[in-house]
Amino acid sequence: MTKAGRFPWHIVVFVLPGFFIYTLFSAWPLLDTLILSFFDQNDTGARWFSGLDNYRLVLLDPDLSAGFWNALWNNFKFFLVHVLVQNPIGLMLAALLSLKDLRGARSYRTLIFMPTLLSVVIIGFIWQLILSPLWGVSETLLEAIGMANYFDAWLGKESSALLTLALISVWQFVGIPMMLIYASLLAIPEELLDAAYVDGASPLRIFWQIKLPLILPTLGLVTILTFIGNFNAFDLIYAVKGALAGPNFSTDILGSFFYRTFFGFQSSLGSPTLGSTVASLMFLVILAGVMVYFWLVQRRLHRYQL
Amino acid sequence: MAALTLRGVRKVFDKTEVLHGIDLDVEDGEFVVFVGPSGCGKSTLLRVISGLERIDGGELLIGADVVNDLSPRERGIAMVFQSYALYPHMSVFKNMAFGLKIDGLTGEQIKERIHAAAEKLQLDKLLDRKPGQLSGGQRQRVAIGRAIVRDPRVFLFDEPLSNLDAALRVQMRIEIARLQKSLETTTVYVTHDQVEAMTLADKIVVLNEGRVEQVGSPMDLYHRPANTFVAGFIGSPAMNLITCNVDSVDGPTSCLSVSDQTISGVPQTKLSVGHSVSLGIRPEHLSVSKGEGISFKGNLEAIERLGDVTFLYLILTDGSRVTVAEQGDRQLEIGESVQVYAELDKLHLFDDKGRALRA
Amino acid sequence: MSTKTKKKVNTALVHTVLLFYTVIALFPIILILINAFKSRKGIFRDPLALPTEKTFSTVGFEKVFAKSDFVLFFGNSMIVTLVSLFFILLFGAMLAWALSEYKFKGRQLLTVFMAIGIMVPIRLGTVSILELMVSLDLVNTLTALILVYIAQGLPLAIFILSEYMAQIPDELKEAARCDDVSEYSIFFHIILPLTKPAIATVAVFTMIPIWNDLWFPLILAPGEETRTLTLGVQQFIGQYTTDWNSVLASLSLAVLPVLVLYLIFSRQLIRGLTSGAVK
Ligand SMILES: Nc1ncnc2c1ncn2[C@@H]1O[C@H](COP(=O)(O)OP(=O)(O)OP(=O)(O)O)[C@@H](O)[C@H]1O
Numbered sequence: 001m002t003k004a005g006r007f008p009w010h011i012v013v014f015v016l017p018g019f020f021i022y023t024l025f026s027a028w029p030l031l032d033t034l035i036l037s038f039f040d041q042n043d044t045g046a047r048w049f050s051g052l053d054n055y056r057l058v059l060l061d062p063d064l065s066a067g068f069w070n071a072l073w074n075n076f077k078f079f080l081v082h083v084l085v086q087n088p089i090g091l092m093l094a095a096l097l098s099l100k101d102l103r104g105a106r107s108y109r110t111l112i113f114m115p116t117l118l119s120v121v122i123i124g125f126i127w128q129l130i131l132s133p134l135w136g137v138s139e140t141l142l143e144a145i146g147m148a149n150y151f152d153a154w155l156g157k158e159s160s161a162l163l164t165l166a167l168i169s170v171w172q173f174v175g176i177p178m179m180l181i182y183a184s185l186l187a188i189p190e191e192l193l194d195a196a197y198v199d200g201a202s203p204l205r206i207f208w209q210i211k212l213p214l215i216l217p218t219l220g221l222v223t224i225l226t227f228i229g230n231f232n233a234f235d236l237i238y239a240v241k242g243a244l245a246g247p248n249f250s251t252d253i254l255g256s257f258f259y260r261t262f263f264g265f266q267s268s269l270g271s272p273t274l275g276s277t278v279a280s281l282m283f284l285v286i287l288a289g290v291m292v293y294f295w296l297v298q299r300r301l302h303r304y305q306l
Numbered sequence: 307m308a309a310l311t312l313r314g315v316r317k318v319f320d321k322t323e324v325l326h327g328i329d330l331d332v333e334d335g336e337f338v339v340f341v342g343p344s345g346c347g348k349s350t351l352l353r354v355i356s357g358l359e360r361i362d363g364g365e366l367l368i369g370a371d372v373v374n375d376l377s378p379r380e381r382g383i384a385m386v387f388q389s390y391a392l393y394p395h396m397s398v399f400k401n402m403a404f405g406l407k408i409d410g411l412t413g414e415q416i417k418e419r420i421h422a423a424a425e426k427l428q429l430d431k432l433l434d435r436k437p438g439q440l441s442g443g444q445r446q447r448v449a450i451g452r453a454i455v456r457d458p459r460v461f462l463f464d465e466p467l468s469n470l471d472a473a474l475r476v477q478m479r480i481e482i483a484r485l486q487k488s489l490e491t492t493t494v495y496v497t498h499d500q501v502e503a504m505t506l507a508d509k510i511v512v513l514n515e516g517r518v519e520q521v522g523s524p525m526d527l528y529h530r531p532a533n534t535f536v537a538g539f540i541g542s543p544a545m546n547l548i549t550c551n552v553d554s555v556d557g558p559t560s561c562l563s564v565s566d567q568t569i570s571g572v573p574q575t576k577l578s579v580g581h582s583v584s585l586g587i588r589p590e591h592l593s594v595s596k597g598e599g600i601s602f603k604g605n606l607e608a609i610e611r612l613g614d615v616t617f618l619y620l621i622l623t624d625g626s627r628v629t630v631a632e633q634g635d636r637q638l639e640i641g642e643s644v645q646v647y648a649e650l651d652k653l654h655l656f657d658d659k660g661r662a663l664r665a
Numbered sequence: 666m667s668t669k670t671k672k673k674v675n676t677a678l679v680h681t682v683l684l685f686y687t688v689i690a691l692f693p694i695i696l697i698l699i700n701a702f703k704s705r706k707g708i709f710r711d712p713l714a715l716p717t718e719k720t721f722s723t724v725g726f727e728k729v730f731a732k733s734d735f736v737l738f739f740g741n742s743m744i745v746t747l748v749s750l751f752f753i754l755l756f757g758a759m760l761a762w763a764l765s766e767y768k769f770k771g772r773q774l775l776t777v778f779m780a781i782g783i784m785v786p787i788r789l790g791t792v793s794i795l796e797l798m799v800s801l802d803l804v805n806t807l808t809a810l811i812l813v814y815i816a817q818g819l820p821l822a823i824f825i826l827s828e829y830m831a832q833i834p835d836e837l838k839e840a841a842r843c844d845d846v847s848e849y850s851i852f853f854h855i856i857l858p859l860t861k862p863a864i865a866t867v868a869v870f871t872m873i874p875i876w877n878d879l880w881f882p883l884i885l886a887p888g889e890e891t892r893t894l895t896l897g898v899q900q901f902i903g904q905y906t907t908d909w910n911s912v913l914a915s916l917s918l919a920v921l922p923v924l925v926l927y928l929i930f931s932r933q934l935i936r937g938l939t940s941g942a943v944k
């Protein structure tokens with residue numbers, strides 16, 4: 001492509017600015033964080049190599065490790081709620097929206113997607129107000145359907161806070177699986193569905209036996225995107241529950257645990273090196289998820305040429 | 307197997323009517339082909355018959371039953387689509403079994419039917435493959451197989467061969483004809499391709515802008531087109547249509563004039579002097595060799611020699627163009643004035659509204 | 666039941682479900698918006714009612730504007746989002762073009778290197794990013810945020826744009842090269858204009874997370890002067906939790922601009938989302 005003999009300066013010009021910023025502010029910090037996780041430091045800021053000490057602390061130390069395992073376990077629950085609630089609802093909405101000759105599909109789509117665009121922080125506060133026993137909106141609504149007895153300060157209870165937060169997150173982000181699945185449903189050729197209809201299949205059968213198998217790869221993609229997003233979440237917990245992820249760390253997930261380890265909280269001081277270790281562990285979790293996706297899921301789910 | 311009857315069938319898309327009252331009788335076991343220019347409503351009519359599109363007016367009968375409000379399955383139709391529409395995630399066997407399972411057949415019955423169909427279509431060895439592993443012709447056969455295992459009352463095809471290359475198309479065309487003859491299932495077939503229409507059809511329906519122009523056997527349409535549209539649409543190259551004036555009428559014959567020439571001896575009784583008519587002559591019925599009948603001359607504008615046939619493109623003094631298809635190879639000079647001849651019984655006359663005039 | 670009535674019932678059922686979910690999606694937002702325009706009494710007495718003459722009040726908004734620098738925060742968010750977006754699109758398109766057009770040594774490696782950023786969240790590097798910003802003396806500047814967001818947005822931009830650029834017919838560039846047009850001109854005058862649809866898609870994907878982010882503003886630029894809207898609202902509400910008028914007003918102020926923009930651009934945005942997803 002380049003004229004012989006002349007150095008291709010234009011390639012350098014095209015590549016360099018983006019490469020430089022990406023390397024300096026994304027790639028290098030990620031690598032540096034991994035490196036830092038093998039170091040220790042004292043109050044003066046002096047650092048020295050400490051091998052796997054940090055990992056031992058975070059994973060095994062009787063005092064420190066409890067927080068990590070709690071956060072990891074909570075994070076799995078958080079993810080599970082998304083997989084079991086968000087993605088099925090997204091799938092159902094997408095399936096309904098993609099029905100032929102549905103009037104107003106565009107309006108539904110536009111409106112249902114709206115919460116996804118708002119900041120997680122704003123959403124967190126909005127739901128905090130709505131669920132607040134002080135205001136009583138939820139109680140009034142439950143009363144209207146005769147379920148006033150079930151009302152509780154869900155966000156304040158150890159047993160229900162995490163689930164409530166996960167459902168708030170589901171409420172906000174259901175638009176993403178909906179859109180991705182919707183797009184892949186639209187990509188199924190119309191004649192194929194006509195053929196199934198002529199074969200006598202009911203809309204439900206067409207969904208289960210034709211559409212669903214054809215969009216499985218998209219469901220896989222949605223799941224891994226959800227996984228990455230969930231294991232990197234922070235904003236919602238911080239906005240609603242603060243860095244302490246109360247009550248009693250019951251809403252603590254890896255993102256908020258990372259933040260506290262890095263910056264410290266209450267009496268305990270923050271540590272950049274321990275923070276790096278937690279970040280590296282988060283990296284490993286995400287990497288493991290992505291690898292499972294590529295090796296197991298993606299390979300088995302055949303993408304059919306439509 | 308059943309007859310198919312359409313009475314005043316209409317279809318409206320977003321307030322525009324695309325089928326304006328179609329009447330049609332298809333007899334039991336007949337092979338009917340819809341032809342017409344692109345956008346004339348062939349596919350729409352087929353989809354209305356199948357039940358994929360709702361009927362907005364008129365009646366559709368299969369056998370003796372009005373089926374307007376029935377689903378495709380309840381109508382007992384099976385359809386072959388242009389893109390084949392095979393389920394990409396199912397094997398050939400499962401593709402064919404899908405509808406049968408819904409019909410509630412047992413596993414044994416399903417196997418029996420599929421193997422019978424697979425044998426007819428030489429699909430026996432392909433039953434475990436997915437559609438992605440098949441060639442175009444094989445996919446086509448699977449699509450047909452999926453239709454015949456249903457043992458439908460009516461077969462519907464929408465341009466089933468248009469995605470195949472020329473050689474395969476000929477082969478599949480013959481196969482479809484053979485199959486239909488052996489199954490004796492009423493069939494409606496949509497195509498762009500004249501040759502397909504002429505060779506396959508018991509009966510051709512020529513559609514234009516949502517209306518039926520003419521219904522008849524292929525030879526009927528070729529020899530007795532009802533109007534200039536059908537005359538121009540059936541046959542290739544298209545029939546020459548020369549606008550003439552009626553000069554004089556003399557008993558059973560009349561004289562027509564085209565600018566400076568007079569064509570005399572045209573057999574016709576219904577003409578009156580002064581009327582404008584179209585004289586239709588197919589290129590293959592014109593010849594430069596002197597013969598009986600009528601003759602006129604034109605300037606040779608271009609010539610195409612294909613070996614077995616030579617096309618001469620003439621221009622008359624009033625600017626109308628005439629194509630002549632001569633058998634064999636002819637040596638003629640461009641710019642030459644050429645006299646051409648046509649037999650009397652090969653002439654067609656149309657009135658100023660394009661309707662055929664017959665003696 | 667005839668097929669026709671069955672169909673009608675089904676359609677009605679579908680609409681019921683969709684309508685129900687639409688209400689669920691919108692109700693919280695609308696609730697906040699209507700209560701922001703009520704007096705404290707109105708908010709508590711009947712939260713579900715629209716503001717009436719008696720309960721209408723804008724006291725919340727007045728307090729928000731008096732007690733916090735809302736306009737400044739809004740401006741900061743605008744600057745950060747737009748400047749980041751501009752450079753992500755420019756540098757991203759340049760890199761995408763280099764990767765899809767020129768065959769040079771290390772191209773494969775560079776592609777993989779950039780792709781890592783799609784899978785690995787940049788947040789995991791926060792410790793080093795903060796140390797880096799400290800040493801560059803960029804803490805509490807918008808520049809710090811902009812640099813990080815550019816780094817965050819580039820990988821996806823490159824991925825989408827290079828896929829799109831690879832489909833641009835060779836004849837177009839070759840015709841230009843025969844006329845001895847410089848590679849820069851080819852890029853800016855031929856390729857960029859042709860890439861517009863994909864650029865719009867990337868803009869959508871990139872803009873929303875930047876505007877909404879809490880993490881980096883909280884860590885890199887928490888100072889009063891450089892606060893973004895999201896962080897500003899978060900801090901403000903943390904401070905005035907009990908002042909319901911102010912809280913509702915500040916939430917509304919954070920929601921409204923996004924809402925208005927969304928309703929104007931929703932069609933393009935959703936087209937971008939769905940077309941991007943098909944890939
Ligand atoms: N779903 C639809 N909505 C609106 N108009 C339609 C729809 N389907 C077809 N039409 C219109 O109806 C007319 C007939 O279309 P149809 O597909 O039946 O034509 P056709 O004869 O099959 O053409 P072709 O030979 O190109 O396949 C066209 O003008 C077309 O634009």
Ligand SMILES: [Mg+2]
Nearest residue numbers: 348349350464
């Ligand atoms: Mg058609």
